[in-house]
């Protein structure tokens with residue numbers, strides 16, 4: 001009350017009709033109260049005794065006035081709309097609580113027991129009449145709050161009534177105490193809830209509220225204690241009461257302290273929980289991130305595994321297909337071998353029955369070769385890759401280990417790469433050495449095998465040199481023909497035919513046609529029979545080696561060549577020479593039809609390097625070279641695609657992508673034997689293309705065509721040069737000249753005038 005002396009007066013002034021006593025304004029009550037405080041204290045108090053009042057005021061009187069003041073104060077608060085909701089124990093204002101406690105104290109003082117304990121304290125020490133507390137907070141609750149003087153002057157029935165009222169009040173106060181207890185319990189419960197962990201902000205507010213309440217309670221209690229100390233009975237008489245009060249106070253203080261401690265502990269706990277909560281939130285966030293990350297990673301792994309499984313499944317499927325192919329190839333090979341054996345047996349039997357016993361051995365020796373070399377090749381299903389290095393300035397960027405299973409090592413753009421090939425010929429290797437390695441394959445044609453030898457490489461690396469060679473040092477083709485004719489001897493057991501075409505700017509031209517070369521149409525053979533047909537292609541019977549050389553020279557001269565920056569006599573086309581060797585079959589059994597394809601591919605080249613970059617109308621030659629280079633590269637690319645498909649054993653092989661691959665289809669079919677002679681340059685400026693060529697050759701080396709098997713000769717019709725499966729039929733072919741007759745009038749002279757290239761070909 002001493003802490004805020006101004007407010008009571010102000011609040012009382014604005015509400016004259018409240019519970020406040022009309023004849024005693026709040027200011028007056030306050031003055032009285034402060035006067036009491038001053039008078040009850042020491043003499044240096046704020047002047048109560050100095051105003052002439054008696055020095056002693058009874059405790060009861062003082063409490064009555066204090067209660068009166070507080071009740072007026074409560075009334076004022078209520079009138080300003082600050083009325084508390086008494087149904088909620090937590091909302092009971094401290095002022096009401098203190099007032100209630102004061103009233104309880106007063107009731108106790110006025111009770112018989114209180115009067116016994118405090119006989120003097122309830123009596124005013126002097127003759128001061130305390131004011132009548134008619135404006136007490138609740139007339140019903142405290143009917144007997146009246147000055148002690150009045151009580152003394154009352155009649156006995158009135159006294160009894162007072163006592164009953166006091167008892168009621170006592171019960172009421174006890175009820176209030178019970179309520180307070182309940183409040184405390186509720187607070188404890190709330191604190192418990194807070195402990196459980198309600199929202200941090202609400203909890204803090206609640207804690208602050210409770211702290212304030214505790215503070216107010218503490219203040220009210222200390223005020224009560226002060227009042228009790230000041231207005232209590234004399235030390236001698238007050239001892240038991242003081243002790244009791246002190247105990248009660250101690251209890252209250254203890255409870256207060258407890259509540260404070262609890263609050264403090266709760267606050268600390270809340271702080272800890274907050275920190276823990278923050279930590280948990282952080283951990284949760286981190287956990288979420290980690291989980292997301294893990295999920296993402298696992299998803300990626302699963303996807304990768306799935307992709308791997310798919311790839312594996314695809315490869316397994318492919319492997320299955322390959323296996324099926326191998327099985328069928330094996331079956332076919334067995335059947336082929338069987339029929340070959342049957343043919344040989346029947347041929348031998350026929351020979352035996354026709355001739356005498358003395359000639360048996362000789363004829364057996366002159367019979368169809370058993371094809372031992374071919375049988376050796378049968379075991380190698382792969383395309384064989386031989387590599388020949390062009391003579392030139394030695395470079396330390398290309399090194400080699402020559403011989404069978406040799407290697408070529410390149411150092412290109414800081415990468416060292418080693419390529420292993422079936423055979424590596426050093427730059428100084430002779431034409432003879434190269435052919436020796438191919439001879440067995442060439443001779444296997446006599447046993448009915450299909451053999452294809454093709455040269456591949458960058459322009460100017462010696463493909464034509466290796467295939468044709470100069471007259472003084474012939475290459476593979478002349479040597480092969482010579483070897484074949486030597487092997488065949490003069491027995492006339494074989495029927496040899498020859499055809500020769502070139503593919504220039506994707507046009508197929510007959511290099512041995514008796515007249516100007518015509519563009520020929522390439523078609524797929526009849527459905528189910530396989531193979532291809534070249535309509536109008538001339539097949540020449542070759543009676544002897546001399547005629548064969550003449551024909552080859554003629555075809556070679558008809559081939560399109562031109563001078564480029566890389567090669568003075570660069571072949572601008574792919575040339576295919578096809579030699580068919582049919583055994584003159586005995587009447588009792590079928591013969592064989594071997595085929596030898598000799599393919600001199602045009603060189604792969606970079607347009608700018610080959611000096612073929614001209615595009616202007618004036619530079620017609622340059623434009624022509626550029627066009628040639630483009631078609632050459634495109635067809636070589638198609639050949640690479642075919643090789644890749646064959647190597648991967650894809651069900652579809654893109655033979656139709658270019659004329660070159662279409663014509664090579666029979667030569668690269670199942671059961672055929674193919675040999676690639678790779679020509680490379682060791683010049684540093686050609687290193688890029690050397691590496692590309694070696695890579696291509698390495699890939700080709702992995703292509704499996706299946707075990708080689710001989711072919712049976714067709715019963716009739718024109719021999720098939722480009723399709724070993726099916727004879728050319730449907731479109732009539734050019735009449736085959738009779739054996740021994742020259743192919744054309746100009747053939748003997750070797751002139752190309754009779755078979756002059758068309759106007760669009762370079763002369």
Ligand SMILES: Nc1ncnc2c1ncn2[C@@H]1O[C@H](COP(=O)(O)OP(=O)(O)OP(=O)(O)O)[C@@H](O)[C@H]1O
Pocket residue numbers: 389390391427457458459460461462463464465466567569570571572601602603604679
């Ligand atoms: N091993 C070799 N020994 C001697 N000379 C060679 C050898 N290889 C190539 N040459 C020479 O190199 C030049 C080019 O050779 P060739 O015409 O055969 O190359 P190419 O690869 O056929 O070129 P293109 O693809 O342009 O037709 C020729 O003059 C040839 O004589």
